[in-house]
Every structure is written in C-alpha cells, then in structure tokens.
Amino acid sequence: MLRFPTVEGPQMRLTRTVAVLVVLAVAASAVAAGQPDPRWSHHREIGEYAFAIGDYTRAESELREALKIAQTFPQGDPRLETSLDELARLLENLGRLDQAQPLYQLEVAAREARLGPDDPGLLEPLAALARTALAAGDSPTAEASLRRYDRIATVTGKADPRQYRMVLDLLSRQQVLLGNPEQALGFKRRAVALLNADRTLTPGEKADALEGLANLEISSGDAAKAASLLETAAKLRAEDGGNGPKVLADGAAAALAAGRTDIAVRLAQAALTGHPDADTQLAARQTLADAAWQIMPQGDLRPGDLLAGGADSPELTRAAEALTVLLALQETRFGPTSPEVQATLQRMVLVEARRGRAADAAAAERRLLELAPPGSDASRRARVDLVGLLVASGDTTAAADANAALIADQEAAWGTDDPRLLPALSRQQDLLTELKRKKEARALRKRIRKLERASGR
Numbered sequence: 001m002l003r004f005p006t007v008e009g010p011q012m013r014l015t016r017t018v019a020v021l022v023v024l025a026v027a028a029s030a031v032a033a034g035q036p037d038p039r040w041s042h043h044r045e046i047g048e049y050a051f052a053i054g055d056y057t058r059a060e061s062e063l064r065e066a067l068k069i070a071q072t073f074p075q076g077d078p079r080l081e082t083s084l085d086e087l088a089r090l091l092e093n094l095g096r097l098d099q100a101q102p103l104y105q106l107e108v109a110a111r112e113a114r115l116g117p118d119d120p121g122l123l124e125p126l127a128a129l130a131r132t133a134l135a136a137g138d139s140p141t142a143e144a145s146l147r148r149y150d151r152i153a154t155v156t157g158k159a160d161p162r163q164y165r166m167v168l169d170l171l172s173r174q175q176v177l178l179g180n181p182e183q184a185l186g187f188k189r190r191a192v193a194l195l196n197a198d199r200t201l202t203p204g205e206k207a208d209a210l211e212g213l214a215n216l217e218i219s220s221g222d223a224a225k226a227a228s229l230l231e232t233a234a235k236l237r238a239e240d241g242g243n244g245p246k247v248l249a250d251g252a253a254a255a256l257a258a259g260r261t262d263i264a265v266r267l268a269q270a271a272l273t274g275h276p277d278a279d280t281q282l283a284a285r286q287t288l289a290d291a292a293w294q295i296m297p298q299g300d301l302r303p304g305d306l307l308a309g310g311a312d313s314p315e316l317t318r319a320a321e322a323l324t325v326l327l328a329l330q331e332t333r334f335g336p337t338s339p340e341v342q343a344t345l346q347r348m349v350l351v352e353a354r355r356g357r358a359a360d361a362a363a364a365e366r367r368l369l370e371l372a373p374p375g376s377d378a379s380r381r382a383r384v385d386l387v388g389l390l391v392a393s394g395d396t397t398a399a400a401d402a403n404a405a406l407i408a409d410q411e412a413a414w415g416t417d418d419p420r421l422l423p424a425l426s427r428q429q430d431l432l433t434e435l436k437r438k439k440e441a442r443a444l445r446k447r448i449r450k451l452e453r454a455s456g457r
Helices: 010-033 038-053 056-070 078-093 097-115 120-136 139-156 161-177 181-193 203-220 223-239 244-257 261-272 278-293 303-307 314-334 339-354 358-371 377-393 396-414 419-434 438-454
Strands: none
Touching (some): 038 078, 056 078, 078 097, 078 120, 139 161, 181 203, 203 244, 261 278, 278 314, 278 339, 314 339, 339 358, 377 419, 396 419
C-alpha cells in the first residue's frame, strides 16, 4: 500500500488534490470506453499519484502492472493507450529515452488502429515520439513523426497552436542541420504564422520566434522582411523587459555578414535610436564602421598607394565619421592601447589617405606608431608610412625628423652597413636638400655612395 505523509503543508495538500482529480478524470474516461477493471484502475491511480509526488520507483512499478493488465483487454480498448502513455511519460521524465521511445511508438500504433491514420488523436503521441527520438539522437524517427504530425494537423486543422508551432520549429531546425535552408525557412515562416493563434505566448517568446525567422530570412530569404521582423521583435523584447536595441544590433551584424550592407546600416541606426546600453551602442557602431569600410579597396593597402588617386566623397566622409565615433567608444571600453583601437586607427589612416587628407592620415599614423612595440617590424612599417604621409602633407621638417628616427631604428635592427638602409637614406638626402641643410645632405650623399659600392649597386 502507498504510504501518505502524516504531516502535510498547504502545498502538499494542493499537490495531492490536483493529482487525485487528474487520476479520477482519466480513469473515468477510460472506464467509459471499456468494461471497468478495478485492478487496472487501482494500479494506475497509485502510479500516477506516486509520479505526481516524486516517488518514481513506486510509480514505475504500479504503471508497469497497469500496462500488463491493459494488454489483456480486447483490441481497440483505449486503456492500453493510456497505460503506454503514462509509463512513457514517467520514463521520459527519468531520462530513460531508450525505454520511453518504443512505448510512444506503440501508443501511436494503437491509436492509429483504433482511430485511423489521420485522426487528430494521433497528434499528441506523435509529438511525444518526436521529442524523445530527438533527445535520443534518432533523427529519422523524429523527422518522420514531425512530418506526419504536420500532415495530420494540416488535414484536420485540429492541432494545438502552441504544440504545432513547436513541431514546425523542430522541423525547421532539422532542415538547417541537414543543409536545406529553403525548407527550413518554409517551416519557420509557417511556425511564425501561428503566433497570433497562441494567446499564451509572452512578448519575449514572440520575440524569440521572430528573431529566429529573421535570421533565416537574412541568410536564405528576404533580408528586407528580416529587418521588419527584427524591428517588431525589438519592441516585443523591450515590452518584456529585455534589451530591444540589442536585437537590432545583433541583426545588423548578421545582415552585414550576409552581405546586406543596406539592411545592416538600417538596423544599426535603429539600434542607436533606441537608447542602447554601452555594449550595444559599441556593437552597432562597429557594424556601421564595418559597413562604411566596405567601400575601400580590399587587400594589402598602404597609405601611399591611396594618396596618389585620393579624392573625398560622401561615402568616404561617412566612413571617416563612423570610425571616429567608434574609436572614442573603443578607447573607453577597451582602453587606448587595445587591439580594437589599433585596428580602427589602421582603417582611419587608409580612409583619410583615400580622401586625400594626408595630414589627418599622418595624425592617425602617429598614434599607431606610439602603440607599436619599439624596434619591431610594425614600428618600422609605421615610420615608413608616416614619413610618406608627412611628405605628402607638405610638412618637410616633420618628415625629415620622422625619417631620421626611421634610419636610427633600421640601423639598430640591421646594422649601419646594410643595403636595406638605402631607400631611407636617399629620402633623407632629398628632404635635407629641400630644407637647405646642404652640409648634412652632402655627408649623407657620401654615405649612400659608399654603401652602394659595398653592395655592388
């Protein structure tokens, strides 16, 4: 006999009351469908109650006894389906999926034999079978069950909207994993179409569904539609107490990765108008800067290559402004010497050079030089670029000083007789000559000739 607690609190009494009412309701419907059997009712009532209060060992023992008795009933008796379902639910709850799944399969077969292949009574066990099969890694059984659920739901129109939406979501995820994005998108669109039919959903749950569809639209469907979905999702997320601007900023990054720069800019700008927190603002600004950067020629660019044909444009101006705002945020968030700041400064140098603004490019290059490890290859490259930018800007004195520092750096790394010094030495002679520092220029010329003879040039 099942022993009940002798001391009960209000919660225990409520739990017992609910469990007993559920047991009695199911028992009444089962008995109405066949001849009463007190043995079957006794075992399943105790089993269900034990399940409700967490006595799983007793629950399994009693439900298995009920199932043995149900197997003796005439074919088509629904009490067999009830016992299969109850024991399967218990085993699923205990994580014993390899035992629960066959019971759900038997329940489907029993219901089909009694009701026919397209009866809505198959929907619940099909959903349970798919659920356990997925959890157990049996994808073929899961997909077959989900597709059959979808077919019956379509034919009968009797599916619970929430459960049907979850089934379509699972089908969508499976198709993503199988590499079928178009099918995945179709299932996801149908799932989202059921949102309004489910009045139990919270704004946050609706936002989750819209974001999921938007991500698929961005990658495989209509990116403009995705933007509208995300804008609605952001409002729902905020209504639910969540971070609405982050929804837009994340969508902007996804759109940019998918090559939809226009959608990325639209979403990032929308995120910035929604009073974002610091991290979300940074993410949106990063996307805007990345989008603006795409107008630049890609590859191993050097400032000098861009200066020759440099000319400003509205697109380049927007890129420069986006980088300037981003840089300030990165300095606050990551620190002035962070890799993120250095990457943005490198872009600023190239954008300003492309605009023909050599002085502004040189200013950004100076900052990069300050961040480069002294004596490193990065430091020497920055000095070379800085000298070229200073020359282009007409600041000959600063160019000569920067070039002298470059020569000293190269000598420390290579020695004073290395022929790799010749380009910097020749430039320095030209700069000194332009500054009318003739004595220094002549001395440098002698050194250049000596080094050329030594190197066989």
